[in-house]
Amino acid sequence: MFEPSSFPPCGGTLPRGIAPRGLSVRGLCNPHAGPVDFDVPGGACLVLTGMSGAGKTVLLRMIADLDPHQGDVALDGRLCRAMPAHLWRRQVVYCPAEPGWWSDSVLDHLPDDARTRDLLARAGLRDGLLRDPLHRLSTGERQRLALVRGLRQDPRVLLLDEPCSALDEATTRKVETILHAEKARGVAIVLISHDPRQADRMADLRCHMEHGRFARVGS
Numbered sequence: 736m737f738e739p740s741s742f743p744p745c746g747g748t749l750p751r752g753i754a755p756r757g758l759s760v761r762g763l764c765n766p767h768a769g770p771v772d773f774d775v776p777g778g779a780c781l782v783l784t785g786m787s788g789a790g791k792t793v794l795l796r797m798i799a800d801l802d803p804h805q806g807d808v809a810l811d812g813r814l815c816r817a818m819p820a821h822l823w824r825r826q827v828v829y830c831p832a833e834p835g836w837w838s839d840s841v842l843d844h845l846p847d848d849a850r851t852r853d854l855l856a857r858a859g860l861r862d863g864l865l866r867d868p869l870h871r872l873s874t875g876e877r878q879r880l881a882l883v884r885g886l887r888q889d890p891r892v893l894l895l896d897e898p899c900s901a902l903d904e905a906t907t908r909k910v911e912t913i914l915h916a917e918k919a920r921g922v923a924i925v926l927i928s929h930d931p932r933q934a935d936r937m938a939d940l941r942c943h944m945e946h947g948r949f950a951r952v953g954s
């Protein structure tokens with residue numbers, strides 16, 4: 736059974752000012768983005784903005800430990816580099832702008848149970864979609880399904896790359912209601928959005944990226 740607490744914090748003194756709570760990022764960089772430093776407490780949403788190519792996706796992929804990087808990322812003072820990758824990614828869930836699927840069957844990706852059906856309903860998705868082949872689903876349906884798949888892991892951190900880019904206004908609001916509920920249960924969210932109104936509705940913290948760096952930081 737997975738026990739996050741079985742990975743101890745790094746002794747009494749955490750390296751380079753890493754926060755003892757929430758998501759903490761210090762000196763994170765690779766050739767395409769960074770270095771950046773920031774903290775997202777549990778229950779808060781950092782909205783990441785910036786022009787196409789600014790480095791937003793690269794930043795999320797480094798936090799998820801999917802791209803090579805230097806610097807430190809920690810959750811509740813526990814360093815990513817001190818933890819097996821699969822355990823890190825079970826807690827720190829990345830939902831890409833274009834979700835990947837390893838089979839065409841929705842049921843290969845998430846179980847048909849009450850929790851899934853509840854999440855589907857809250858995301859505005861019909862139950863019957865569980866029996867459909869993935870290639871028949873719309874872009875927006877696949878986008879929301881990927882979010883449901885991520886939420887099924889009960890993440891501590893959600894890294895969301897334009898999760899509503901294919902959605903209409905009403906469906907976007909349903910997804911935002913889900914994200915507010917995740918915040919209320921203490922999940923830290925990093926959300927890439929090109930929609931200023933969504934940023935206003937969701938952001939507790941804001942960072943605007945230019946050329947791989949944070950050009951503006953605010954709340």
Ligand SMILES: Nc1ncnc2c1ncn2[C@@H]1O[C@H](COP(=O)(O)OP(=O)(O)OP(=O)(O)O)[C@@H](O)[C@H]1O
Pocket residue numbers: 767785786787788789790791792793794
């Ligand atoms: N593995 C790689 N090799 C070479 N260049 C890369 C690699 N990964 C990312 N880049 C480059 O880094 C830059 C930042 O890419 P990134 O995908 O993070 O942009 P973005 O801010 O998410 O843009 P968008 O809003 O269009 O999604 C881009 O110029 C991209 O081409």
